Amino acid sequence: MEILPGIHTLPSVKWSRAYLIEGDTLALVDAGLPWSARNILKYIRKIGREPEELSHLLVTHAHPDHIGSASSVAKKTGARVIAHRADTKRRGNGASLNYMGVFGSLPVPLPFFERTPVATLVDEGDVLPIAGGIRVIHTPGHTPGSVCFLEEGTGSLFSGDTIFSDGERVSRSVPFPGYDAEAYRTSLARLAALDFDAICGGHGAPLKSGGAGKLQELLDARPELPTWRQFFRSIPRRIKKSQSMTGEEI
Ligand SMILES: [Zn+2]
Numbered sequence: 301m302e303i304l305p306g307i308h309t310l311p312s313v314k315w316s317r318a319y320l321i322e323g324d325t326l327a328l329v330d331a332g333l334p335w336s337a338r339n340i341l342k343y344i345r346k347i348g349r350e351p352e353e354l355s356h357l358l359v360t361h362a363h364p365d366h367i368g369s370a371s372s373v374a375k376k377t378g379a380r381v382i383a384h385r386a387d388t389k390r391r392g393n394g395a396s397l398n399y400m401g402v403f404g405s406l407p408v409p410l411p412f413f414e415r416t417p418v419a420t421l422v423d424e425g426d427v428l429p430i431a432g433g434i435r436v437i438h439t440p441g442h443t444p445g446s447v448c449f450l451e452e453g454t455g456s457l458f459s460g461d462t463i464f465s466d467g468e469r470v471s472r473s474v475p476f477p478g479y480d481a482e483a484y485r486t487s488l489a490r491l492a493a494l495d496f497d498a499i500c501g502g503h504g505a506p507l508k509s510g511g512a513g514k515l516q517e518l519l520d521a522r523p524e525l526p527t528w529r530q531f532f533r534s535i536p537r538r539i540k541k542s543q544s545m546t547g548e549e550i
């Protein structure tokens with residue numbers, strides 16, 4: 301579904317969100333759980349494009365719900381996988397996606413833990429030649445190599461699990477293993493100082509405008525980072541209101 305000019309969400313990718321950026325070529329932001337590849341390719345054909353046009357696969361971070369199909373999509377399309385070094389592991393002359401040392405390290409090849417070679421390691425300030433320029437913002441915290449991708453032309457921020465939205469408001473992630481609270485706090489403050497409009501987060505519904513302001517409002521109103529304790533306490537209320545279970549309560 302095209303949610304903003306040239307930006308699609310992939311309706312068949314469940315649980316987490318993957319986005320397709322349409323320009324001269326195509327770029328995918330994250331690749332969902334394993335077994336999503338077929339549906340991603342199907343969607344590309346549905347909008348009248350070819351899977352071979354997918355030139356880049358941008359990885360916001362190496363959690364399994366975001367990279368489960370990355371290797372398969374890259375193999376089927378020839379897309380270059382782009383990620384930050386801190387969510388990868390060196391392998392010979394190259395690097396592959398890595399979270400807490402588990403990916404590609406298990407003795408049995410499970411699809412969930414398939415090794416994904418990274419073609420390009422990116423860092424803060426790099427600008428990728430996609431859709432008029434996509435800037436890399438290194439936002440460690442959720443994972444060491446979490447990055448946000450800012451499409452400068454439209455002011456759309458692909459925020460991975462660094463910020464979520466329900467389509468109206470924004471929220472933050474609860475801590476997972478590998479989380480660094482101080483780094484996360486600093487990354488959120490840096491993001492709030494940037495100029496962006498839409499937030500295309502790794503879960504929930506995209507927020508179409510006013511993103512930076514809404515993030516600042518959240519940081520002003522609730523300066524303390526969310527905890528699991530709050531998360532578990534909020535579950536009954538959220539079930540009652542049919543609200544999302546990703547991130548803090550909003
Ligand atoms: Zn994550």
Ligand SMILES: [Zn+2]
Pocket residue numbers: 316363365366461502503
């Ligand atoms: Zn996630």
